[in-house]
Amino acid sequence: MEWTRRLKRVNPLLVDGVVAVLIGVVEVLPLAAADPPPAALVLALLIPLPLIVRRRAPLVVLVAVLAGEVLYAALGYPYPGLGMAVALAMYSVGAHAERSRSLPALVGTWAVMTSLTAFTEWALIDLLVAGVVTLAAWMLGDSHRARRVTIAALEERTAQLEHAQSQLAAQAVAAERTRIARELHDVVAHSISAIAVQSGVGAHLIDTNPEQTRAALVSISDISRQALDELRRMLGVLREEGLDQLRPAPGLNDLPWLFEQAERAGLRLRLAIDLDGCEVPDALALTVYRIVQEALTNVAKHAGPTDVQLSIGCHDGELLIEVRNARTGRPASVGGAGVGLLGMQERVNLFDGSLEHGDDGGDFRITARLPLPAVMT
Incomplete structure (x- = not known):
């Protein structure tokens, strides 16, 4: 409700101050009919005043109010009423x-209120009613x-779950970015390497062999x-186009095209x-496609036109890829800083496989082993 929302915006000290004054007035009005001493009326008005800070120091306020009630009773003044x-x-x-502190406070309050019958003429039933009201008040407060x-x-x-969800989303985004970066590297590095080799061939033969230059x-x-x-295919994925509009990811059936491009780049494949x-x-x-693509790209970058032996087969539940080329000693045509080998290693790790690379009898060899998820038939 609107009035409750407005009340919540008011300073709690002001609200509790008004409540304390109202309680004092309500408890004094019945006393005035009994014509008590003026001091009794003043004390009855003062007893609720500590309630102004009841939210900040509830136990201290309870002790202060009880002390006021005991003083009021000890002075022999008439029963003040409801004990609000x-x-x-x-x-x-x-x-x-x-609760470990409020329960002892409840028991102590009952004990104090019961003891008042020992030195006052207040009726026990009145004190019992006040005790029941006090118990109900404690139960309501404890429930709150x-x-x-x-x-x-x-x-x-909820905050923890939202934080965990945001972390998972961030990890998913990071993983997707890594995957896209790897795909971009595979595509761009292979193509740029082949273009660099072919453009070098064309520049070298442009005057002496126009036909080969044209082929390049x-x-x-x-x-x-x-x-x-x-690149358009991957950008389509980034734009979240429908899967039915995307070309399937390359696979084993696309290897012949890859071999054709490698041979056009000057590699002699066996x-x-x-x-x-x-x-x-x-x-x-x-x-498999990306590993072969990256391996051939590395050869074109670091060895140039040379003989390459490439084998792919299944042995003992593993898919084995081996690429071997002769070292030519020529400098790399396009820088890479080992990114291609790192990308191959990451791809192999996804399938719990292994990757070996290095010199082998004067050649450079890359061997990837990938466990097959199904038994060969």
């Missing part, structure tokens, strides 16, 4: 103090505290077009591919 000051103080204790604690725990849990330019055109197609009886899932097929 004690009830509100006890509610505050239940609402703002831990428990509800507040539960809400706080739920809010904290045609190869550059084809490679550039394929690279653009790959192939030994035997995948009969191998069950290769699409994800693994993409990894």
Whole structure:
């Protein structure tokens, strides 16, 4: 309701001050009919005043109110009535103090109120009624505290879940960025390396062999077009286009095109591919394609036109890829700083495989082993 929302925006000290004054007035009015001493009226008005700070120091306020009640009774003044000051103080204790402290305070309050019958003429039934009201006030306050604690725990849990969810989302975004970066590297590095080799060939032969220069330019055109197609496909994924509009990811059936591009870049391939009886899932097929692509790109970058032996086959539940080329001693045509080998290692790790690379009898060899998820048939 609107008035409750406005009330919550008011200073609590002001609200509690008004409540304390009202309680004092309500308890004094019945006393005035009994014509008590003026001091009794003044004391009855003063007893609720500590309630102004009941939220900040509930136990201290309860002790102060009880002390005022005991003083009032000890002076022999008539019974003050409903004991609303004690009830509100006890509610505050239940609402703002831990149960381990509020329960002893409740028992102590009952003991004090019961003891008043020993030196006053107040009726026991009146004190018992006040005690029941005090108990109800404590129960209401304790219920409010428990509800507040539960809400706080739920809010904290919700915040933790939201934080965990945001972390998972951030990790997913980072993983997707890494995957896209790896795909971009595979596509761009291969294409740029091939273009660099072919453009170098064309520049070298432009005066002496126009036909071969023309072939190199045609190869550059084809490679550039394929690279653009790959980039458009990945950009389509980033734009969240429908999957039915995207070209399937490359796999084993696309290896011949890859070999053709490598040969156009000047590599002389000797192939030994035997995948009969191998069950290769699409994800693994993409990894095979990218490893072969990166391996051939490395050869073109670091060795230039040279002989390359490439074998792919299944042995003992593993898919084995081996690429071997002769070292030529020429400098790399395009810098890479080992990014290609790192990308291959990451792809192999996704399938719990292994990657070896290094010198082997004067050649440079890359060997990747990928466990097959299904038994060969």
